[in-house]
Amino acid sequence: MSALSAPDRSRAVAVWLFAVAALVLFMVIVGGATRLTGSGLSITEWRPVTGTLPPLSDAQWAKEFELYKSIPQYQQVNRGMSLEAFKFIYWWEWGHRFLGRLVGLAFALPFAIFLFRRQIPQRLIGRCWALFALGGLQGAIGWWMVASGLSERITVAPERLMTHLGMAFFLLAALLWTGLEAWNGPSRRPARGPWPKAALALAVMVYVQILLGALVAGNDAGYVLTDWPLMDGRWFPEGYASSALWSTIAHSIPAVQFNHRIGAYILCIGAAILIAVCLRTRQGSPGLRTMGLALGVGIFSQAALGVWTLISATPLSLGLAHQGAAAGLLGLATGFLWMARRA
Template identity: 35%
Template sequence: MVKDGKKVVYWILTGCLLIFIMVLVGGITRLTHSGLSISNYNLVSGTIPPLNHEEWQEAFDLYKQFPEYQKLNSHFTLSDFKSIFFWEWLHRFIGRFIGIVFILPFIYFLVRGKLTKATIKKCLVLLTLGAFQGFLGWYMVKSGLINRPDVSHYRLAAHLITAFLTFAYGFWVTLDLIYPKRKQSIPELRRILWIIMFSLIVQITWGAFVAGLDAGLIHNYWPFMSEGKFIHETVYIEQQPMLKNFVEGKSGVQFVHRYLGYVVVALIVYLWYKSKNINTTKHQTLGIQSLLLLVLLQFTLGVFTLLLRVPLWLGIAHQVTAFLLLGATTFTLHRSSK
């Protein structure tokens, strides 16, 4: 009996694709301020949206009981509410669908004996990450239903980075199945790639902080933070003690995200430069070239997203490119590892 065959590969890749779509819709949900439109969580009954006027009115009346409506959107009509409800409902629906796509085929492959022990363990890790991601989504929304009409940027970052890591791990598992034998491990490149991976995860986390605090709506200059200043004075004084500025202050969070972007670009350019003097494989060369192109694109998108004060399409493009950059890093690291 063939184990870990093509069907298993297609199954996990489908899950990775769905996570990508979910992150895309999640970005739209955040940028359209739709995330608090559904204030309860019903795992089964919540799958079906309101189907008639009475059900819509009931959902709208529930929304009116919470801070976002009371403090920000008291002018909303039912039609306005429907427009934000759609994106949050779609985001949750895709999350439920991903759960079905992962769990049911896993049970099927397990019962039919089509998974090796190693793959079973990896799939259990994936399922755990997926369940944790769902919990973080509920935990994030809960933070915006108490006093302030916005979710905690810490919980938003945890929710986002878990989605990215779940995708990266699922992609790695898929690559293990497609390429069970590693032809050439290059320790020198692998060390740089691990540093890039760590830096990219930190940068994505601070990107979520920027989104959660709406920090992209200030200091809309480049390369300066304000006219003639690389570092705006509010970076240090917005919060006390000073270090708190870099995790909770809008200026400080944007400062970290800005300048860590330069670090990520420099690391990938350095990787590309070092690889020119190393006999890399076709896949390694492809991965490094993809990283270089994607990081330059991502940096450019970041600059214009800031200059134009985060228009929806640019904010989404910036997030999607971060996702692709993480995927390219995962691929290149896998092809350069033992």
């Protein structure tokens, strides 16, 4: 290997990717706060460059407030709100967008430096370019989501919120996976046995459950049907089906909440099986079994937190904890899958 060729692994590149993943996690939590405080539509224009600076004068604040007054959310929900109340929701949305720009900068600048110095393992360069492209696409998806609430709706479309949140979680998992690859180098041989398939199934289930949760959030379904295990005194909620299949899946409040509950129950069954196997078998490395136990316990803990959040009618603190824990759970599932494929 020549002095200028990329090494098989790079701890510096791994630390960079893990740091960007931490920023994405923080942005997910701030995005949750932006949604729960009803702040996401307070900035009604997409200005990728000039929007970096917040309003700096009374005239600029007045202009932003007038733009907000023209959308249905103000007219139907917040009519008569004060400028100070508007500033509160504006700062949440501005902070969320600023973090998006910061994440892009934190990825792009080190990426360029590592490329110039040829420190990125050759097999990971394409993945890093893909992450860069997906990060840019996420910004466009974010505006596509916001735009859905500026003309006819008072909130963003649930399916667009699901797309935006789903991409954020996908980027988080991809950053962690690529960081693990950079830290450890290529696998010498693929793992065999049931672990890789089981780990993949659990990771997919966790991700799908996150998407179902995004539909709950997009429909504000965490504020209704707050009894558990029943739903308004029923095992199967009244009014589940809507006029069409997609309308039922994405827009029916009883349906999205019921589907999210069923997803949690299925995940808990998978977690119970995983914990039992990890405790009783000697197959797989001790580290893999420990990670499996952590994932299983994490699934049960997240389910319990979800029930607590629901019966409390989703206060800000519990809503943020539930969303942050979902990110942590996906991180565990990603790490478990990565280890299972190399064990």
